[in-house]
Amino acid sequence: MSTVDIEGWNFATRQVHAGTEHHAGHRPRATPIYLSAGFVFDDFAQASGRFDGSEDGHAYTRVSNPTHAALERRIAALEGGAGALFVGSGQAATSTALLALAASGDHIVASSSLYEGSREFLRETLARFGIAVTFVADNADAAQWRRAITPRTRALFAESIPNPKNDLLDIAAVAQVAHDAHIPLVVDNTLASPYLLRPIEHGADIVVHSASKFLSGHGTVLGGVVVDAGRFDWAADDRFPQFSLERGPDGRTRIERAGELAYLDFARTLAMRFGPAASPLNSFLVLQGIETLSLRVQRQSDSALAVARWLERQPEVAAVDYSGLDSSPSRDLARTYLPRGQGSVFGVTLRGGLAAARAFIDAVTLFTRMSHLGDVRSLVLHPGSTTHVGRTEEERVASGIDPGLVRLSIGVEDPDDLIRDLAQALVAARAATSDAATPAAPETAAAASARVVEAGAR
Ligand SMILES: Cc1ncc(COP(=O)(O)O)c(C=O)c1O
Known part of the structure; x- marks a missing residue:
């Protein structure tokens, strides 16, 4: 041997x-x-x-x-x-x-x-x-x-x-x-x-x-x-x-x-x-x-960057915690430590808080609701009500776990399909927030479907 x-x-x-x-x-x-x-x-x-x-x-x-x-x-x-x-x-x-x-x-x-x-x-x-x-x-x-x-x-x-x-x-x-x-x-x-x-x-x-x-x-x-x-x-x-x-x-x-x-x-x-x-x-x-690590992780990182950039432009999104974005406080460290790609797991904070996060998570059809990450399939989780449920509200806020934060783990699917799924979930998040607190006029059905189509054609 x-x-x-x-x-x-x-x-x-x-x-x-x-x-x-x-x-x-x-x-x-x-x-x-x-x-x-x-x-x-x-x-x-x-x-x-x-x-x-x-x-x-x-x-x-x-x-x-x-x-x-x-x-x-x-x-x-x-x-x-x-x-x-x-x-x-x-x-x-x-x-x-x-x-x-x-x-x-x-x-x-x-x-x-x-x-x-x-x-x-x-x-x-x-x-x-x-x-x-x-x-x-x-x-x-x-x-x-x-x-x-x-x-x-x-x-x-x-x-x-x-x-x-x-x-x-x-x-x-x-x-x-x-x-x-x-x-x-x-x-x-x-x-x-x-x-x-x-x-x-x-x-x-x-x-x-x-x-x-x-x-x-x-x-x-x-x-x-x-x-x-x-x-x-x-x-x-x-x-x-x-x-x-x-x-x-x-x-x-x-x-x-x-x-x-x-x-x-x-x-x-x-x-x-x-x-x-x-x-x-x-x-x-x-x-x-x-044996396929580099192939999967490169693809997942590239897709995550595309998805993070798209999410950051959406009106329902307050923040995207991804070190590949210019808005990230970790951008310079990412240039030093992560030149090949910045990974594929990140938090997205929705403006509509818990109601928006709940509607978003219930609306996804391609993303899997699951407590896991790094899978070839894309996954979504609401940390505040799952992994961090044992912590007080103050502790969660101190750790940046806002009620509207959802965690995405981007898989190897086609990024356009992922964005299409996220687009329709954001429409649901917006509708749920508008019903609950009426902070903004609900998006019309026509505008919402145009955005989903635009996401698909990105
Ligand atoms: C960064 C990190 N370390 C360790 C663990 C624990 O790994 P396992 O679930 O294999 O025990 C996890 C699980 O999500 C994790 O995200």
Whole structure:
């Protein structure tokens, strides 16, 4: 069995070939799905060697599996990391990544512009384990990050393209703050995908993904990945004793055992103990999805820009949070970090508030109403009444989750068809608002249908 050499290959080639193992025997071209709970030991010595780490190979799928391993190599190659760990969901990746760094009594500094599930994990769940979190109000302000750091801070955490507000992270600036304090920067790169942005190239130390989104791409599977850049100096001081001081049953520290992959080795042990393992069927589906990643994401980004530009011109729309628009406060950061495209998930705030959002969401016919993103199909969600329902009105407003905000995830359909669907949904939104509050004269049926036709002929 041999692993293909990816040195010198560009992204589109890597996404198809990196991580592949060429097997002797039947010589399958696709990576086989090793749907097996465990793996046979030849003898007593091999069993013991697989457990104490003195012998390479797989023992049990909760720890490692050949299909997962192929995916881990591929994602590490695409993100520019030294290694990766595949787990059962994006949430499992975030929790594993952070719990490998912080323990009871420690502290994490996080952006406040985050996927709400991650915010809840940081705010509610980590608090139960004695890990405090300070949320930085303005992502882009490096001074706020610096001020929030305490002697107990063990990680800085943010999303490269925050869901759903698209207020981009200045990765290099925040990485500098982190490194000045000798703390790693962990970046959730789900909405960008490694095709649009590779945070490790800008200074991030650890990257996490929900592989359920763009990496798999087809809305069929859950998965999560932790990628280790492999270059943080864990032994520089005594802040990270789990890597540099504590010794395992074999008498070695993580650094002695795994070298540059000490963090990942510890994270794998943590995942093995907590148990968020994925099925090998899932890693197969993510591997297959990644083979078309650049094609899908380029198309989705191009369409998202066209849709965002069109939406911004519509009278029912108060704001479009898309960093590809000149109106975006993140436009300059997008030029630096997202030159290929600015992603395909963004918020749109309707002037008519909740009534308009409700009518809009009920009126779409091509967009799917769904709590998901990064799918080949276009999706729509009202965060205020779904993902953010557990927050108070003041908290939602502080995070920019206006009652009229809807989140779109643009798929690979024809953008003209998407705009046609959105045009008729805006007509419904306007009618609902006019009925409720009568702020403006309702659009006549003739004018509305002319706009829908115009959208279709764009
Ligand atoms: C940015 C981001 N990170 C993480 C997650 C969690 O991923 P999963 O649903 O795979 O647990 C999501 C889910 O929407 C997300 O949008």
